[in-house]
Amino acid sequence: MSLEDLYREVILDHYRSPRNKGHLEDPDARAEGVNPLCGDELTIELNFEDDMVSEVAIDGQGCSISQSSASMMTEAIKGKTRAEIETLTQQFRDMMSLDGEAEIELDPDRPGAVLGDLESLQGVRKYPVRIKCASLGWNVLLEALGEDE
Amino acid sequence: MTDLSHLKADFPVLANGVHFLDSGASSQKPIPVLEAMDRFARTSYANVHRGAYKLSVASTDAYEAARERVAGFIGATDPREVVFTRGATTALNTVAFGWGLEHLGPGDRILSTEIEHHANLVPWQMVAKRTGATLDHIPMTDDFRLDLAAYEDKLGPDVKIVAVTGMSNVLGILPPIRFISDLAHRHGARVVVDAAQLVPHSSVDVEALGADFIAFSSHKMLGPTGIGVLWGRMEALEETEPFEGGGEMISDVTLHDATWAEIPHRFEAGTPPIIEAVGLHAAVDYLESIGMDQVLAHDLELTEIALDRLSDVPGLQIQGPTNLEDRGGVISMSMDGVHAHDLATILDEGGVAVRSGHHCAKPLMRRLGVAATARASFYVYNTEEDIDALIGGLRKAGDLFGVGS
Numbered sequence: 001m002s003l004e005d006l007y008r009e010v011i012l013d014h015y016r017s018p019r020n021k022g023h024l025e026d027p028d029a030r031a032e033g034v035n036p037l038c039g040d041e042l043t044i045e046l047n048f049e050d051d052m053v054s055e056v057a058i059d060g061q062g063c064s065i066s067q068s069s070a071s072m073m074t075e076a077i078k079g080k081t082r083a084e085i086e087t088l089t090q091q092f093r094d095m096m097s098l099d100g101e102a103e104i105e106l107d108p109d110r111p112g113a114v115l116g117d118l119e120s121l122q123g124v125r126k127y128p129v130r131i132k133c134a135s136l137g138w139n140v141l142l143e144a145l146g147e148d149e
Numbered sequence: 150m151t152d153l154s155h156l157k158a159d160f161p162v163l164a165n166g167v168h169f170l171d172s173g174a175s176s177q178k179p180i181p182v183l184e185a186m187d188r189f190a191r192t193s194y195a196n197v198h199r200g201a202y203k204l205s206v207a208s209t210d211a212y213e214a215a216r217e218r219v220a221g222f223i224g225a226t227d228p229r230e231v232v233f234t235r236g237a238t239t240a241l242n243t244v245a246f247g248w249g250l251e252h253l254g255p256g257d258r259i260l261s262t263e264i265e266h267h268a269n270l271v272p273w274q275m276v277a278k279r280t281g282a283t284l285d286h287i288p289m290t291d292d293f294r295l296d297l298a299a300y301e302d303k304l305g306p307d308v309k310i311v312a313v314t315g316m317s318n319v320l321g322i323l324p325p326i327r328f329i330s331d332l333a334h335r336h337g338a339r340v341v342v343d344a345a346q347l348v349p350h351s352s353v354d355v356e357a358l359g360a361d362f363i364a365f366s367s368h369k370m371l372g373p374t375g376i377g378v379l380w381g382r383m384e385a386l387e388e389t390e391p392f393e394g395g396g397e398m399i400s401d402v403t404l405h406d407a408t409w410a411e412i413p414h415r416f417e418a419g420t421p422p423i424i425e426a427v428g429l430h431a432a433v434d435y436l437e438s439i440g441m442d443q444v445l446a447h448d449l450e451l452t453e454i455a456l457d458r459l460s461d462v463p464g465l466q467i468q469g470p471t472n473l474e475d476r477g478g479v480i481s482m483s484m485d486g487v488h489a490h491d492l493a494t495i496l497d498e499g500g501v502a503v504r505s506g507h508h509c510a511k512p513l514m515r516r517l518g519v520a521a522t523a524r525a526s527f528y529v530y531n532t533e534e535d536i537d538a539l540i541g542g543l544r545k546a547g548d549l550f551g552v553g554s
Contacts, residue, residue: 003498007491007549016486038490039507039520061520063488064550127494 006123006130007064014068014117019075024057031144035136040066042136044144051081058137065121065130070137072117082145089138091115096125096134151447153439157530168501168535173318173346173479173508173526175368178428182371185431186424197423198397198414208423215426216413222433223363224354225380232379232386232413233421237345238268240364240379241312243416244341245272247392248362248385252339253309255281260303260338261312262287262295263516264320267509269312269343269364287313289516293470295324304332310339315347315363319508319517319524320469321452321479323347330359339385345369348378350448350477350528352441361385367425371529372432376425379416386412393418436529444529448478451527455480455536462543463553468522478527481508484543487550489521495549496523496542503539 027045034041040062047055056074060067073092077085092115124134157163159179169177189211195204197212213228220228234240249272253259259273263286277284285308287300295313311333316323330340341362347353348363349370355363362385366377381389391398391409395418400408409415436444456471464485470476484492493505504524507514514520525539547553 003495003545003549006494012550038505039511039514040490041520063490065491130490130494133490 006127008120008123010117010120011064011068014071015064018058018067018071020056020058020071020078022057023059024055027055027057029144031140033136033140033143035062035066035132037132038063040133040136042066042070042140044070044137044140046144051083053077053080053085062136063130063133065124065133066136069118069121069134070140072121073137073141076116076118077141085141085145088115089142092118092138093135095119095122096131151443151450153443153447153529154532156439157532159435160530163530166500168499168538170525170527170531170535170539171502171504172349172369172528172531173524174504175374176349176371176528177530178373179371179432179435181435182373182428182431186373186428189427190424194424196420211430212421212423212426215430218430218433219378220380222353222437223348223378223380224356226356227383229411229413230355230380230383230386232381232416233426234364234377234379234416235375235422236368236377237343237364237366238377240362240377241268241341241343242272243379243392244362244364244381244389245276245312247389247416248339248341249273249276249282249310250280251390252388253277253280253282256307257282258305258308259284259310259312260287260300260308260333261285262314262324263289264295264317264322264513265312265314265510266318266343266345267511268345269314269341270512273312282309286512289513293320293322293468294475295322295329297325297328300329301332304336304338306336308333308336308338310341312341313343315342315344315353315358316350316477316479317469317510317513318346318479319481319510319513319522321476321481322470323351323475323477325475327357327359330361334359339388345377346477346479349436351445355380355382367429367432370429370432371435373422373425373428376422376429383412386416389416391415391418395419397421439529445477447529448527449473449476451531451533451536452476452478452480454533455525455527455539458536458540459543462540463547465543465547468517468519479524480526481522481524482543483519483522484546484550484552486552487546489519489523491550492523492543492546495546496539499538499542499545501535501538501542 032043042060197209340360344363348365368374398418468481489505
């Protein structure tokens with residue numbers, strides 16, 4: 001595992017140009033979270049159409065891993081139902097807890113492949129202290145989803 | 150150049166080649182400290198101030214010898230002015246709660262600083278809430294120094310205590326404690342100094358320093374964790390109530406009341422860190438065998454080299470003064486477009502250990518306009534090779550993130 005595997009170009013791209021950055025006017029759900037260890041901050045705002053996330057916005061500051069993970073997450077959850085997002089969250093967590101060098105197949109067309117760019121974050125699991133960074137967005141997302149229920 | 154490179158072999162942790170640049174958080178321990186603790190635990194250990202048996206007497210003697218050694222190290226004329234605590238944080242809380250709750254009330258002001266470590270800020274916030282006193286802060290100037298003109302303006306008869314760092318753990322600066330103390334005393338205020346970074350890295354004489362209380366930790370000065378020191382001027386300690394009750398700190402106890410033991414024992418409730426005191430004693434011996442002036446000179450030589458070479462790293466900013474005036478060997482850095490945690494991860498891959506984050510000084514981070522910095526701090530075992538590795542890692546980070554391209 002080299003630094004180039006951790007800091008893949010797609011991660012740096014999301015870090016430099018976060019997708020869905022900003023705020024929603026009067027969102028249906030909103031949550032914010034911090035990683036007290038390193039001070040990473042993230043706010044998530046969601047709008048729903050029925051059970052589906054129709055709009056998402058994030059704002060925050062922090063390291064490349066926390067901010068890129070959140071940015072990729074917004075792309076992955078947009079247009080997804082709660083149930084689909086739950087599956088997605090589980091897949092992300094599974095990816096972060098995989099043992100050893102085994103890499104997830106980076107084939108977006110394989111059955112159940114919904115993580116997309118997020119799969120580039122799998123290098124993070126070799127850096128245990130950084131897993132918290134990668135998970136920040138997901139934890140805040142769960143809080144926002146819970147708030148709307 | 151103050152060549153201390155021979156010392157590296159005394160630190161077993163460094164044998165694996167790590168470029169350890171996080172002594173500001175905690176220092177490594179040399180073999181003489183480890184051996185002194187081991188020898189004492191194997192041959193002379195028992196609880197102190199309790200037993201009539203020989204072993205307890207030997208243990209008590211070793212514990213009190215450590216107190217005398219520390220007193221001598223910081224220029225305290227009376228060893229009773231040295232209180233052993235769990236660390237600098239407990240020492241500062243002893244002042245905040247033991248002195249503050251007794252002497253502060255509505256209408257009084259506590260004067261801390263904008264650059265303070267949480268350990269000399271949060272206890273005062275807690276005590277301010279309990280007593281109704283207000284908390285005010287000496288601001289930082291744009292060249293990273295305490296604003297002494299603002300300090301003079303803020304002083305007044307309602308200021309009862311000034312809580313200030315002896316050396317910033319982020320900026321590396323050494324505030325003029327003598328000047329600050331003299332001015333505070335003219336207004337009848339006490340002065341407590343967070344000396345956690347100061348004492349390990351420079352020659353400190355508490356009489357010359359002029360403060361009323363100073364606090365520091367053993368683990369930042371080559372000694373073990375679990376022990377620190379509150380030094381207080383005798384008259385200031387006499388104004389201080391014990392902050393913890395229990396064994397060892399009493400003179401007499403009835404079911405409803407107790408009287409306190411003599412100073413310093415009244416501030417040392419419970420079984421103290423005895424083996425750790427022996428370790429701290431050995432750490433002081435080790436530091437004095439080098440000479441504290443040499444320690445500071447060595448830190449500053451490395452700081453000068455590092456500051457010079459860091460100025461060539463693309464996108465790098467120093468969060469603190471870039472001259473050597475009134476400072477110690479701490480350098481905080483940020484890099485455009487690269488977060489401190491990414492810097493630390495990349496440096497770690499090159500075997501360089503630096504601290505990243507807010508350094509327990511969040512108000513200062515806000516003042517600096519950064520969320521986090523990466524911090525390199527130097528000590529006796531560091532060499533120019535450690536700086537080479539630091540610079541190499543920073544350049545690698547810049548390349549990975551495309552800084553300046």
